[in-house]
Amino acid sequence: MxxxxxxxxxxxxxxxxxxxxxxxxxxxxxxxxxxxxxxxxxxxxxxxxxxxxxxxxxxxxxxxxxxxxxxxxxxxxxxxxxxxxxxxxxxxxxxxxxxxxxxxxxxxGEGRLLAQIEQRKRMLQAEGLFDRARKQPLPFLPRSVGLITGEGSAAERDVLQVARGRWPGVRFSVKHALMQGTSCVEQVRDALAALDRDPEVQVIVIARGGGSLQDLLPFSDESLARAVFACRTPVVSAIGHEPDTPIIDLVADVRAATPTDAAKRVVPDVADERHRVEQAAHRVRAATVRMLERERHYLQTLRTRPVLADPLGPVTVQLNQLRELRARGERAVRGRLREEAAWVEHAVGRVRALSPRATLLRGYAIISTDAGEPVDSTAAVTPGDTIVAMLADGTVRADVTTVETRRGSDG
The missing domain is CATH 2.40.50.140 (Nucleic acid-binding proteins)
Structure with a gap:
């Protein structure tokens, strides 16, 4: 141009x-x-x-x-x-x-690899492999710790030294595998399956030091991620350093930033646990002393109450009330008996006053015929009849010789 x-x-x-x-x-x-x-x-x-x-x-x-x-x-x-x-x-x-x-x-380049890993993450996340609800808790003190790492690696040394320094009695079952390269996925997967079958192993650690994106690429492999997810034993992932996040970090039950951090997570620190036990014992003693002091104060309060200062006081009061009620009852009964006795005596007097025997005692007699018919008039007998006179102390039989009738009498 x-x-x-x-x-x-x-x-x-x-x-x-x-x-x-x-x-x-x-x-x-x-x-x-x-x-x-x-x-x-x-x-x-x-x-x-x-x-x-x-x-x-x-x-x-x-x-x-x-x-x-x-x-x-x-x-x-x-x-x-x-x-x-x-x-x-x-x-x-x-x-x-x-x-x-x-x-x-x-x-x-790395961007392409990161894009592939990101796409794989999204797929596995959609399937629920990263779901926190499916992650298993780590045992407090495992019988044996499974460790998958490179033979003679710094990661192996860090995990073993730190764990034994925290809890000297910890037992390890170590499986060596290549931690990068084409055979890494297969060897790590086989070691994971072997440790998962071991009934003594209660937690598995997969440990590797830092590295480039290409070095850590096997730990974002889909088949390895699914193998970690299928493990019945809790898995701790300690791959790379803090910025590195391969896919098995997201699938594992616990992600450790470094191999040293993984060792701290799988076993407790004996010094820390001893300190916690001492603190707990101190709290128990303090709580026991507080409880005893509280109960002692409560007992002292009870002892100062009148009912405990004089335990027989309420009984004495009730006994006095009972005696008073008994005396009142006896007085009421005696008064009622006197009233009833007077009424009976009066009734007896009336009965006696109306009794024929009282009349007989005054010198009167009840006359009846020999057949037992009452004689209430001179007309009822004739001379020659036998009459019976009932007196106060017996009867008299007499023959009628004369019958005299009074003229002009009223009865």
Missing amino acids: SPLASSPEQPQPLRTVLAATKSWVERLGSVWVCGQLLELKRRSGAATHFLTLRDALAEVSVTVTASTGVLDAAGPVAEGMEVVALVRPTVWSRSGSLTFECTDLRAS
Whole structure:
């Protein structure tokens, strides 16, 4: 393309220069570039988003536009990842600024590995392998601790030394395996199955020191993650260092930041436990003393009460009341007996006054015929009849010789 002819007297219009620049730049066409995703700005509801790509070696960065469809098709990409992008340079006619339009975006290198691991995490999480409700608690003091680690590794030394320093009597069942490389997954999985079958092993530790993303990649393997999830024995994952989070860290029942941290989690510290026992004993003694003091105070309070100062006092009061009631009852009975005796005596007197015997005692007699018929008139007998006279002390039989009737008498 030949340069534009121009002079101070005959300058080119700005639109012509921009159009020529735009035409020349766009002749480059689409090109694949690699770089680090420095910044990603997703605009909610917008169709176009902005990315900043930086060269891995030089201080060079460009702004790239990408549609929502391109970003969604790229999968899980995040700031800091290495990516490759299919970009097309162009010049905006209005501002004259150079920009790049991205039509395809993919993670590359470690970024690609991280994207794959992230996708695997999402799949396993959806299946519930990371569910906290399914994680098993660690035993307080296991009979035996299973350890899977590299032979002669620093991780093995750290776990054994720290655990035995905390609890000297701890027992270990150690299984050595390659902790990186192509055979790592198979060997770790076989060692895990062997320890899970051992009835003496009550917790399993998988320990490895730090390393690169590629070194720790086997511990994000799907089959190993599922093997850890299927273990009946609680599993402690101690892979890498604090920033490293392989998938088995999320599947394991407990994640330890380092192998040393794993040793601290699987066995208690004998010094700490002794201190806790001493503290508990002190609290028990203090609680016992407080309880005894409280009960002693309660007993002292009871002793000062009148009922305990003179236990027979209430009995004496009740006895006096009983005696008083008894005396009142006896007086009432005697009074009633006197009343009833007087009434009986009066009734007897009346009965005696009306009794025929009382009349007989005054010298009267009851006369009846020999047949027992009462004689109440001189007309009832005739001379020669026999009469019977009932007296106070017996009877007299007499023969009637004369009957005299009084004339003019009233009875």
